[in-house]
Amino acid sequence: MSSKADTILVVDDDSILLATIRRTLELAGYCVLTAQNDVSAKGICREQHIQAMLLDINLGNVSGFDILEWLRSQYPALPVVMITADPKIERVVRAIKMGAFDFLDKPIDRERLLVTVRNALDRTRL
Numbered sequence: 551m552s553s554k555a556d557t558i559l560v561v562d563d564d565s566i567l568l569a570t571i572r573r574t575l576e577l578a579g580y581c582v583l584t585a586q587n588d589v590s591a592k593g594i595c596r597e598q599h600i601q602a603m604l605l606d607i608n609l610g611n612v613s614g615f616d617i618l619e620w621l622r623s624q625y626p627a628l629p630v631v632m633i634t635a636d637p638k639i640e641r642v643v644r645a646i647k648m649g650a651f652d653f654l655d656k657p658i659d660r661e662r663l664l665v666t667v668r669n670a671l672d673r674t675r676l
Contacts, residue, residue, distance in 0.1 A: 556671055557581040557598060561591040561617070562606040562633060567656070571604065574660055575667065588612045595625060602670040604654070607634040607641060615648065622649045629670035633658065 556579075560571050563586050572582045583598060585591040587609060594600070603621070607614040614632060621630055629651035634641060642653050651670050654663060 556602075557583060557600045558602050558604065558667060559583045559585065559591065559594055559598070559600045560604045561585045561588075561609065561614070562604075563587065563608075563610045564606070567658075571658065571663065574663060578664055578667075580667070588617050591617060592620065595621070595628075600628065601674050602651075602667060603628060603630045604667075605630050605632055607632055607645070608636075615644065618645065618648050618650060627674065629673050631666055631670055 558575055558580050560568055560582060561584070562568050565586065568584045568586065572584055575582045583594050583600065585594055605614045605617060609617070618630055618632070621628055630649070631652045631654055632645045632650045633654045633656060635656040645653060651673065652666050654666060
């Protein structure tokens, strides 16, 4: 179970997936913020203290890799878990090399989601 201070930002342009992830994480006790594009995600990062982020690689008009690069420059300690429906090994390697904490494939397995988020938060506490 998380503490009330654990805030997770989920960034994906799929509103159904956002709602599903939000519900799963809230039931586990996390505070969940959502964004459907890069502008909203960056604004939330600037205004809120988030402990971890789940970030889709394909956000329509922008690449999640571009957001990850911005995050590494602005919030280097923030653990970012990349999400994709197309888990090609090249993408996984690129994400990890760019500093992503982990990778989740769509459709997202509930248990894997919860374990990954818990591990990401444990990293920030270290």
